[in-house]
Amino acid sequence: MAGLSAAARARELGAVPVVYEKGTRPGGSMLLSSCVIWRFRDWDEFREECPGGDETLQRVVWERLDEGLAWLESIGAPVVEHDTGNPRTVGKRFDSRGLTETLVRAAGDLRVGEPATEEPTILATGGFQGDGTLVAEHIHPAGSLRLRANPWSSGDGLRLALGRGAELSAGMDEFYGRNMADTEFSEEEFVPLAQLYGRHARVYNDRGEKFFQGEVSWSENDLVQATAQQPEGRAWYVLDDNALDQPVRGGKVADIVARAPTRVDPGELPFPAPQGARVAVRVRPGITHTIGGLRIDQSARVVGTEGLFAAGADAGGISTGGYASGLAAALVFGRIAAESALDGL
Numbered sequence: 001m002a003g004l005s006a007a008a009r010a011r012e013l014g015a016v017p018v019v020y021e022k023g024t025r026p027g028g029s030m031l032l033s034s035c036v037i038w039r040f041r042d043w044d045e046f047r048e049e050c051p052g053g054d055e056t057l058q059r060v061v062w063e064r065l066d067e068g069l070a071w072l073e074s075i076g077a078p079v080v081e082h083d084t085g086n087p088r089t090v091g092k093r094f095d096s097r098g099l100t101e102t103l104v105r106a107a108g109d110l111r112v113g114e115p116a117t118e119e120p121t122i123l124a125t126g127g128f129q130g131d132g133t134l135v136a137e138h139i140h141p142a143g144s145l146r147l148r149a150n151p152w153s154s155g156d157g158l159r160l161a162l163g164r165g166a167e168l169s170a171g172m173d174e175f176y177g178r179n180m181a182d183t184e185f186s187e188e189e190f191v192p193l194a195q196l197y198g199r200h201a202r203v204y205n206d207r208g209e210k211f212f213q214g215e216v217s218w219s220e221n222d223l224v225q226a227t228a229q230q231p232e233g234r235a236w237y238v239l240d241d242n243a244l245d246q247p248v249r250g251g252k253v254a255d256i257v258a259r260a261p262t263r264v265d266p267g268e269l270p271f272p273a274p275q276g277a278r279v280a281v282r283v284r285p286g287i288t289h290t291i292g293g294l295r296i297d298q299s300a301r302v303v304g305t306e307g308l309f310a311a312g313a314d315a316g317g318i319s320t321g322g323y324a325s326g327l328a329a330a331l332v333f334g335r336i337a338a339e340s341a342l343d344g345l
């Protein structure tokens, strides 16, 4: 998202950029995503939801997203829904394949499967969730998170910039993800196997301890990160009749549970079944993208370096302490990175 948006914007401004894509296809995790590009409706709510994020960077995303969305539409990106369906947020849902094709056309010279043969100006490698060593170092020592993202975002931007004196953002130990049915899964199962109903469940670790205190947030990212901190790195969602009947994602909790291959009868739990339990699902966090990364300023410059810019999940510290749209930050700072890089020439 960030790299293609940067190149498309640079071309619009008269430059001739080259995009090096390490993967076997363009689009990164954007192509796999639900493609809702959004911001909080109210500025104060953004601050409350992501209290550890850099306020200046948050302000830039919040103020410039609407312009970015209009720009995507103006270059032909297909919109599927003109609102997010969530009263807290505003934004649009795009068709991820159509959006990728539109940005690829607009980006120009895209070299798929080619490592960069020149020094990059803009880093947009999508974070470090694909590198087990970096994840173990910064996020979870046991490295037991399953990858729920493209396989190529493995911290190349982070390493390159650190070699040039870059500073790190806040929240290097945070990630955005979903508690998934605890099984192997394919890209096509990233959404259907996400168990996004933790707020309706009673949640236990393998020892039968209720480890999450307080109310689970709407994104459930707090519960996912707490699950990763459990000794076994997983949890049990225990559901009673009332929980199974709750509405979620256009259906009921029971519909998602029915598809989960790791659902068990309460009697099979490794601890005494809680009263009223009908079914339990074993879940493990899947990491979608890292939240910490390189520290950038409002012009997308990587702090501590000369002439180096970063955008997307390579740039950290925007949604620290919570969750905000990764696509929105990538779109806004991808475009800004191009503008800033050309400004300096």
Ligand SMILES: Cc1cc2nc3c(=O)[nH]c(=O)nc-3n(C[C@H](O)[C@H](O)[C@H](O)COP(=O)(O)OP(=O)(O)OC[C@H]3O[C@@H](n4cnc5c(N)ncnc54)[C@H](O)[C@@H]3O)c2cc1C
Pocket (backbone or CB within 6 Å): 001, 002, 003, 020, 021, 022, 023, 025, 026, 027, 028, 029, 030, 031, 032, 033, 034, 035, 036, 037, 038, 115, 116, 124, 125, 126, 127, 148, 149, 150, 152, 153, 154, 156, 157, 190, 191, 288, 289, 311, 312, 313, 314, 324, 325, 326, 327, 328, 330
């Ligand atoms: C299932 C799923 C659902 C999601 N739903 C949403 C949603 O609805 N809304 C939302 O806001 N976000 C969503 N996201 C998250 C969103 O996809 C990411 O936040 C976003 O794609 C980040 O943009 P990016 O440009 O940083 O990374 P990406 O879009 O992943 O692009 C990074 C690119 O860099 C390439 N790369 C890596 N290393 C190198 C290298 N050394 N050289 C060259 N290329 C390299 C990768 O191959 C990849 O193509 C979802 C993600 C997933 C997986």
